[in-house]
Structure formats: structure tokens, C-alpha cells
Amino acid sequence: MVHSGPMPNPPRRRPVDRMPESAFQLLVEGVVDYAIFMLDPDGHVASWNSGAERIKGYRADDILGRHFSTFYPPEDIAAGKPDRELEIAIAEGRLEDEGWRLRKDGSRFWANVVITALFDATGDLRGFGKVTRDMTERRRAEQALLERRRLVHHLVEAQELERRRIAWDVHDDSIQSMVAVGMRLQLLADRVPEEHVATVTRLDQAVRSAVERLRMLVFRLRPPEIDRNGLVAALEEYLGDVAPMWDLAHAVRDELEREPPVDTAITIFRICQEALTNVHKHARATAVEITLSTVDRGTLVVIADDGIGISLTRDHQAGLEHFGMIEMRERAETAGGWWTLGIRPEGGTAVRFWLPTTSDTA
Amino acid sequence: MTRVLICDDDIMIGEALHDVLTAESDLAVVAIAHTASDAIDLAERHLPDIVVLDVRMPGGGGIRVARELRDRCPTTRVVAFSAYADPATVAEMRRAGVTEYLVKGVPNTDIVATVRRLARGPFGKL
Ligand SMILES: Nc1ncnc2c1ncn2[C@@H]1O[C@H](COP(=O)(O)OP(=O)(O)O)[C@@H](O)[C@H]1O
Numbered sequence: 001m002v003h004s005g006p007m008p009n010p011p012r013r014r015p016v017d018r019m020p021e022s023a024f025q026l027l028v029e030g031v032v033d034y035a036i037f038m039l040d041p042d043g044h045v046a047s048w049n050s051g052a053e054r055i056k057g058y059r060a061d062d063i064l065g066r067h068f069s070t071f072y073p074p075e076d077i078a079a080g081k082p083d084r085e086l087e088i089a090i091a092e093g094r095l096e097d098e099g100w101r102l103r104k105d106g107s108r109f110w111a112n113v114v115i116t117a118l119f120d121a122t123g124d125l126r127g128f129g130k131v132t133r134d135m136t137e138r139r140r141a142e143q144a145l146l147e148r149r150r151l152v153h154h155l156v157e158a159q160e161l162e163r164r165r166i167a168w169d170v171h172d173d174s175i176q177s178m179v180a181v182g183m184r185l186q187l188l189a190d191r192v193p194e195e196h197v198a199t200v201t202r203l204d205q206a207v208r209s210a211v212e213r214l215r216m217l218v219f220r221l222r223p224p225e226i227d228r229n230g231l232v233a234a235l236e237e238y239l240g241d242v243a244p245m246w247d248l249a250h251a252v253r254d255e256l257e258r259e260p261p262v263d264t265a266i267t268i269f270r271i272c273q274e275a276l277t278n279v280h281k282h283a284r285a286t287a288v289e290i291t292l293s294t295v296d297r298g299t300l301v302v303i304a305d306d307g308i309g310i311s312l313t314r315d316h317q318a319g320l321e322h323f324g325m326i327e328m329r330e331r332a333e334t335a336g337g338w339w340t341l342g343i344r345p346e347g348g349t350a351v352r353f354w355l356p357t358t359s360d361t362a
Numbered sequence: 363m364t365r366v367l368i369c370d371d372d373i374m375i376g377e378a379l380h381d382v383l384t385a386e387s388d389l390a391v392v393a394i395a396h397t398a399s400d401a402i403d404l405a406e407r408h409l410p411d412i413v414v415l416d417v418r419m420p421g422g423g424g425i426r427v428a429r430e431l432r433d434r435c436p437t438t439r440v441v442a443f444s445a446y447a448d449p450a451t452v453a454e455m456r457r458a459g460v461t462e463y464l465v466k467g468v469p470n471t472d473i474v475a476t477v478r479r480l481a482r483g484p485f486g487k488l
């Protein structure tokens with residue numbers, strides 16, 4: 001750091017009496033979160049503290065004088081790991097390792113270990129300082145997170161596959177059959193007695209609008225083309241298709257600092273689709289805007305409309321019977337994020353949700 | 363009399379198309395094909411004036427049929443009849459020489475009118 005101008009006065013420090021060595025020893029002995037102990041130059045345990053007793057399960061009497069390889073699982077001993085770690089500590093001054101260690105009762109814990117070689121003023125090796133932390137919980141949490149990512153990945157994949165199947169079924173089967181029915185109804189309308197023509201014509205119209213709705217369903221079930229140009233482009237394309245049909249002015253605001261990974265992007269796309277369907281069906285809005293931004297190592301998405309706003313009845317709050325809301329919330333929460341629906345102060349409704357970045361590079 | 367070949371893998375659609383077209387006194391259906399290969403064979407055998415062609419069919423699909431027909435039956439004109447209306451598919455059919463495109467679900471009268479228009483020839487002669 002470069003200082004310019006006069007140096008500030010150094011803060012005044014109260015002169016302290018140097019703590020006696022015994023006090024420092026009390027500190028080390030009292031620490032319970034870390035096993036802190038010494039090894040002699042050959043690797044025998046030469047001191048012990050409360051943390052070591054708590055983490056490893058040995059009392060000082062049990063362990064003093066024993067070789068520290070006692071703490072290693074058999075496969076590490078067979079591989080010569082304890083001695084190798086001491087050699088590295090001597091050569092490099094220090095060694096850090098993470099791995100399984102054994103407690104006195106034989107159970108394993110995941111340990112972070114730092115071994116420091118201690119030399120005296122003449123350069124002779126006096127022994128080693130060893131600090132061990134029990135990382136089992138953290139490792140478990142990390143593994144749970146990884147497992148969750150894997151599950152979410154499979155879930156998103158399975159959902160997309162299922163959607164594709166449903167889309168093909170509806171497209172190849174339901175729509176075709178109904179189109180054929182419609183064609184026959186029109187033929188029939190020319191042949192039935194006059195008094196039935198109106199009925200048959202109405203039937204034909206009903207079939208035709210059902211076909212339209214099924215087409216829209218197939219369109220919505222299509223996989224988003226995120227691979228090609230990214231999430232924002234996929235959303236713009238989708239809005240470009242539906243917004244004109246729905247008489248909606250639309251905009252996508254891209255404030256992303258980085259593209260979310262594909263799983264997350266698909267989930268975002270699907271939630272946006274559902275929210276947009278609601279804007280169309282319920283909001284009576286003239287405009288909708290989607291904003292995407294990178295927040296808290298995740299992606300924040302806001303879908304805001306200028307419609308009539310939403311009044312949450314008890315049913316809504318209980319989440320009964322309204323699958324759109326349930327689906328959006330479940331998708332977000334399954335991916336480890338959150339989802340909310342609220343009224344905008346300037347009028348209209350805003351769906352807001354956040355998904356963590358689930359890529360392994362995060 | 364305008365002679366029409368129908369190609370659609372969906373049997374109900376094929377039959378409905380048959381009934382819609384044969385209800386017109388100036389239109390005759392020469393055959394109904396349910397696969398792309400059948401369509402090509404039947405077209406070569408009957409040399410129809412018009413083929414009403416589904417775009418998505420097993421065995422190569424309508425695009426293949428349109429291309430083959432352009433070479434093998436140059437006098438035959440093709441109407442695409444498809445549930446697909448996406449721009450890429452339309453463009454693909456255009457490149458295969460198909461100029462008329464009907465989306466499944468249009469009124470029967472549109473189907474009939476399109477077949478008649480195409481049968482009159484590309485230059486609108488009567
Ligand atoms: N953008 C919106 N504007 C106004 N009302 C909305 C909006 N989104 C949702 N709603 C209300 O919330 C209800 C629940 O939505 P949803 O769970 O998707 O079920 P559904 O769309 O099937 O009714 C809707 O019926 C509607 O009353």
C-alpha cells in the first residue's frame with residue numbers, strides 16, 4: 001500500500017506483560033474445536049489437548065507415546081501415508097491433507113490435517129505440530145448438495161422427456177383424430193336435415209377450437225432452444241411468438257453477469273412460461289416485462305405485468321387447486337431456490353423467483 | 363376430372379380426406395398411401411394431377427416424397443397437408459417445390475379450393 005501525506009498516528013496500545021508460557025499452554029489445552037498436539041521426530045504423540053480428546057476419543061493417558069499412524073485407516077498405513085506425510089512436512093515445512101481418520105472406537109471421520117515440522121535454532125528437527133479439524137459435517141453437507149444437484153438434474157431431464165412424449169402423443173394422436181372428426185362433421189353438415197345443421201356446425205366449431213388449444217399445448221411443451229443461443233434468446237423467441245397472439249407488449253431485460261447452467265435455464269424458462277400463461281389468462285395486462293439478473297451467486301427473475309393485480313383469497317394462500325402456482329413454486333424450491341407472487345405498487349402483478357447457480361464450477 | 367393421391371400415415375385423416383374430396387363431382391381419389399415409399403410407388407403408377415401430402419410420415423417423411431415426385435412425376439403438383447406450420451418446415455417444403463401449404467384443421471372448403479386451384483395450373487389458366 002502506498003501512503004501519501006502525513007502518516008496517521010499509530011493506534012496506542014496498552015503495554016502488555018508477556019503472557020507466561022503456561023498461559024499459552026492453557027489456551028491450547030482448552031481449545032475443543034481443533035485437535036492440537038505435538039509429535040516427536042519419530043511420530044509419537046508427545047502432547048494432547050481437549051479438542052484432540054473430543055475429536056479422536058482418546059484421553060491423554062491412552063495415547064501419549066503411541067505412534068500417530070494409529071489415527072490412519074489400514075489402507076493408508078498399507079500405502080505408507082503417515083511416514084510420507086512426515087517426510088513432506090520436513091521437506092516443505094508444512095503439509096495439509098484431507099481424508100479419513102479413525103477415532104478410538106474405530107469409527108471414521110473426515111479430517112482436515114495440517115502437520116508443521118518444528119526445527120530449533122540450530123536447525124535440528126524437534127518434532128511436529130499437528131492440527132486436526134473434524135470436517136465430517138461439512139463434507140456431509142457438501143455431498144448432500146452434490147447429491148441434490150444430481151437429483152435436480154435428473155428431475156429436469158425426466159420432466160423434459162415426459163413433456164416431449166406428451167407433446168408427440170397429443171400431436172400425433174389427439175390432434176389428428178380431432179382433425180379427422182372435424183372434417184367428417186363438416187361433411188355431415190351438408191347431408192343432415194336442415195334442423196340439425198346448426199348443431200353439427202357448433203360441434204365442428206367446438207372441435208376446431210379444441211384443436212387450437214391442443215396446438216398451443218404442444219407449442220408450450222416444446223423443449224426451449226436454450227442450447228443454441230442461451231436463455232435470454234429462448235425467452236425472447238417465446239415471447240415473440242405468444243405476445244402478439246395475446247396482445248401484449250413485451251420486453252426481456254438481460255442483466256445477467258453470467259449465463260445460468262442448462263438445468264437452471266430450463267427451470268427458469270418453464271417457470272416464466274407458466275407465469276406468462278397466467279398473465280395472459282388472468283391479468284388483463286397490456287404489457288409484460290421479464291428481468292433476469294445475477295444475484296447472490298444465482299439468477300433472479302422477475303416477471304412483471306401491468307394488469308389488474310392479484311387478490312390472494314384463502315384458497316390461493318393455501319395453494320389449493322391452482323396448479324400453476326404450485327408448479328412454479330415446486331420447480332423453484334426443488335432447485336434450491338425460492339418463488340413469490342406479489343402485487344406491484346404501480347399496479348399489476350410480479351412473479352419473482354431466485355435459483356442458485358448449480359454448475360459445479362460455481 | 364382432377365385425379366388426387368392422398369398420403370397420410372393417419373388412417374382416419376386419410377379416409378376423411380378421401381370423403382371430403384370425393385364428395386366433389388370434379389375430384390377423384392386414385393389411392394390413399396400411408397407411408398412415404400407407398401406414396402412414391404402409387405404416384406408413379408397413377409400419375410395423379412395432385413398429391414395431398416402429410417409432411418411427417420414414417421419412412422423419410424413428406425419432404426422426401428416431394429423431392430422424389432419433382433423428378434419422377436413432373437406433371438404432378440403437391441399440396442402439403444400438415445399439422446406443422448413452423449417456418450423451417452414450410453421453407454423445407456418450398457425448397458422441395460411445394461407451393462401450397464394447408465395446416466390440418468382448416469375448413470374442408472379450403473382443402474377443396476386449394477386442390478382445384480392447383481389443378482388449374484401454375485399460371486392461373488382456367
Ligand atoms: N399475473 C396475474 N394477474 C392476475 N391474477 C393472477 C395472475 N397470476 C395468477 N393470478 C391468479 O392466481 C390464480 C392462480 O393461478 P394458477 O395457480 O396459475 O392457476 P390457474 O391459472 O389454473 O387459475 C389464478 O386463477 C388468478 O386468479
Ligand SMILES: [Mg+2]
Nearest residue numbers: 277278324325
Ligand atoms: Mg395458471
